Amino acid sequence: MNTSIQSRGKVVLFYPPYDGPPLGAPLSLLALAGTLREARFEVVLIDAAIQSRYLDRIAEECKSALCIGISVLTGPMIRGAIVAAQHVKRHAPHVTVIFGGWHPTLCPESTLREPYVDIVVRGQGEVTIVELAAALAAKHPLDLIAGISWKRDGRLIQNFDRRVQPIDTFAQPAFDLTDFDSYERVTGKRELAYATSVGCPYACNYCTDMVVYKRRFNAYDAGHVVAELTGLVQRYRITHVALLDSNFPVDLRRAIAITQGIVDSGVKFSWTFQASTDFICRMTQDEVQLLADSGVNYMGFGTESTSKTVLKMMNKRHQRVDEMYETARKASLAGIRVNFNLILGYPGETEADRLETFRTMSDIGNQFRNVRFSPNIFTPYPGIPIWPQLRELGVSEPQTLEDWENMPLGANLLPWLKSRELSRLNRMLEYFLLLNQARRRSSGDSFLKRLTTSLICNPIRWRLKASLFFFPWELWLSRFSEDIVKRRSLVTGAELPVESANVC
Numbered sequence: 189m190n191t192s193i194q195s196r197g198k199v200v201l202f203y204p205p206y207d208g209p210p211l212g213a214p215l216s217l218l219a220l221a222g223t224l225r226e227a228r229f230e231v232v233l234i235d236a237a238i239q240s241r242y243l244d245r246i247a248e249e250c251k252s253a254l255c256i257g258i259s260v261l262t263g264p265m266i267r268g269a270i271v272a273a274q275h276v277k278r279h280a281p282h283v284t285v286i287f288g289g290w291h292p293t294l295c296p297e298s299t300l301r302e303p304y305v306d307i308v309v310r311g312q313g314e315v316t317i318v319e320l321a322a323a324l325a326a327k328h329p330l331d332l333i334a335g336i337s338w339k340r341d342g343r344l345i346q347n348f349d350r351r352v353q354p355i356d357t358f359a360q361p362a363f364d365l366t367d368f369d370s371y372e373r374v375t376g377k378r379e380l381a382y383a384t385s386v387g388c389p390y391a392c393n394y395c396t397d398m399v400v401y402k403r404r405f406n407a408y409d410a411g412h413v414v415a416e417l418t419g420l421v422q423r424y425r426i427t428h429v430a431l432l433d434s435n436f437p438v439d440l441r442r443a444i445a446i447t448q449g450i451v452d453s454g455v456k457f458s459w460t461f462q463a464s465t466d467f468i469c470r471m472t473q474d475e476v477q478l479l480a481d482s483g484v485n486y487m488g489f490g491t492e493s494t495s496k497t498v499l500k501m502m503n504k505r506h507q508r509v510d511e512m513y514e515t516a517r518k519a520s521l522a523g524i525r526v527n528f529n530l531i532l533g534y535p536g537e538t539e540a541d542r543l544e545t546f547r548t549m550s551d552i553g554n555q556f557r558n559v560r561f562s563p564n565i566f567t568p569y570p571g572i573p574i575w576p577q578l579r580e581l582g583v584s585e586p587q588t589l590e591d592w593e594n595m596p597l598g599a600n601l602l603p604w605l606k607s608r609e610l611s612r613l614n615r616m617l618e619y620f621l622l623l624n625q626a627r628r629r630s631s632g633d634s635f636l637k638r639l640t641t642s643l644i645c646n647p648i649r650w651r652l653k654a655s656l657f658f659f660p661w662e663l664w665l666s667r668f669s670e671d672i673v674k675r676r677s678l679v680t681g682a683e684l685p686v687e688s689a690n691v692c
């Protein structure tokens with residue numbers, strides 16, 4: 189064998205099971221695999237979404253591995269990460285367990301305190317994982333590796349931060365490691381999760397994007413995106429691309445050049461992205477039509493509220509109500525579906541603010557049939573800038589990794605949403621969703637559904653106007669004819685389990 193291409197060691201990468209419908213291969217781990225392979229490490233990627241006996245596979249692969257890297261988001265995904273890490277400690281104790289991703293980045297100390305976690309990687313992982321794997325392979329000290337937290341003799345050590353690096357300096361994510369057929373079997377779709385950028389210039393108080401990416405939009409140029417994306421679509425017969433960018437059209441010229449490039453390539457696929465409404469409003473109607481012509485069939489917006497006071501408290505002044513209407517209108521003319529995410533129960537929000545949001549959003553839904561809504565009760569995720577205020581308001585912050593896993597993704601954490609107010613809010617919410625769902629009735633629906641619609645729409649409108657929600661007969665009646673869709677993914681618009689909350 190030619191020693192110049194001999195592997196420097198094996199790195200196992202694991203994506204634990206998560207709530208909700210699977211969304212293609214995890215780009216976080218494909219990105220790490222790209223730079224690791226470039227540095228001549230062998231990579232094995234295990235995604236619980238498609239691998240049924242993943243613990244057995246982890247144990248098997250770890251026998252000959254240097255380390256295992258586990259990607260973790262806050263919430264139920266932590267459970268799978270813990271189980272896998274403990275499994276590795278039992279079956280392959282020589283293997284270093286590395287946790288990375290958003291949760292460990294935001295809570296490095298509480299993550300590292302667990303005996304089954306050896307190292308935490310904070311922030312972007314492409315370069316850090318290579319430096320780590322190289323140090324582990326050569327048994328070198330870890331003191332000079334930026335962006336990690338680790339343990340020496342049981343003591344937690346926090347190395348200095350790694351600066352955010354331009355994404356176009358990294359090797360291409362290892363898309364070829366994706367078993368598209370397996371994902372298709374599980375999801376029924378031939379889908380690619382892809383990012384053209386990271387970071388968002390805004391600083392909403394409930395979002396951690398700025399904590400990690402420091403408000404710097406960091407993107408591939410349009411030519412790179414068009415060539416890579418259309419190439420991948422053709423090579424793997426992809427029919428849908430879900431862009432994972434936090435705010436895709438921040439650089440409008442780039443966004444339009446990408447769109448034009450996709451049209452010019454003649455490669456056909458549908459695609460979706462998340463954005464803030466101000467950027468769509470800055471596009472001309474022709475440009476929004478170009479999005480549709482290139483295959484965009486859905487856009488997700490974190491509109492959150494229509495109360496100016498609440499938007500101000502969220503530090504979200506860029507999200508204007510008139511621009512929500514304008515975005516809905518432009519997308520409607522172009523035939524693009526839109527999802528408006530709403531956050532309810534934000535600290536400082538009054539019932540009047542809530543009602544204003546329900547009424548205005550109902551009006552938008554009434555005028556534009558392409559708009560759907562995904563309302564969530566505010567969830568205090570780790571590291572969000574508003575935490576000092578939350579602590580003052582009596583929200584108790586989970587202290588351990590397991591506490592964060594068990595964090596209810598809902599209202600029970602919020603002292604200002606006590607039981608009566610919470611049930612009133614939930615009832616308003618159901619009315620709001622029912623009204624918007626009922627409006628969408630078409631002649632193809634069952635007689636029972638159409639009958640329910642004709643009976644309930646006006647009374648619900650009256651309730652939202654009068655703010656009276658007692659004796660909810662419309663909700664009881666509707667239960668005979670349908671399930672109300674409560675939550676949708678902001679990334680794809682797909683229905684989500686009821687327990688999930690907030691962004692994304």
Ligand code: B12
Binds near residue numbers: 219287312381689691
């Ligand atoms: C895609 C996505 C998902 C997908 C991921 C699955 C998939 N197959 O891709 C799914 C559907 C699982 C998901 C779910 C949720 N998500 Co989400 N999601 C995203 C999104 C849009 C993109 C993530 C991504 O892939 N980026 C591209 C890659 C390249 O970047 P990355 O993931 O950050 O990975 C880099 C680093 O983090 C690091 N890294 C990551 N993993 C690892 C592992 C190791 C070992 C190392 C060394 C480094 C490392 O290196 C990578 C390369 O630089 C982000 C927003 C965003 N724009 O980033 C939100 C985001 C990550 N999600 C978020 C939230 C809130 C959620 C939910 C809690 C929402 C909900 N209530 O349902 C759930 C949690 C699910 C659960 N616990 O069960 C928050 C983060 C919250 C948090 N504290 O974890 C984000 C940041 C959105 C936001 N702005 O608030 N999400």
Ligand code: SF4
Binds near residue numbers: 389434
């Ligand atoms: S919520 Fe959306 S607009 Fe606000 S900072 Fe996060 S990604 Fe940007």
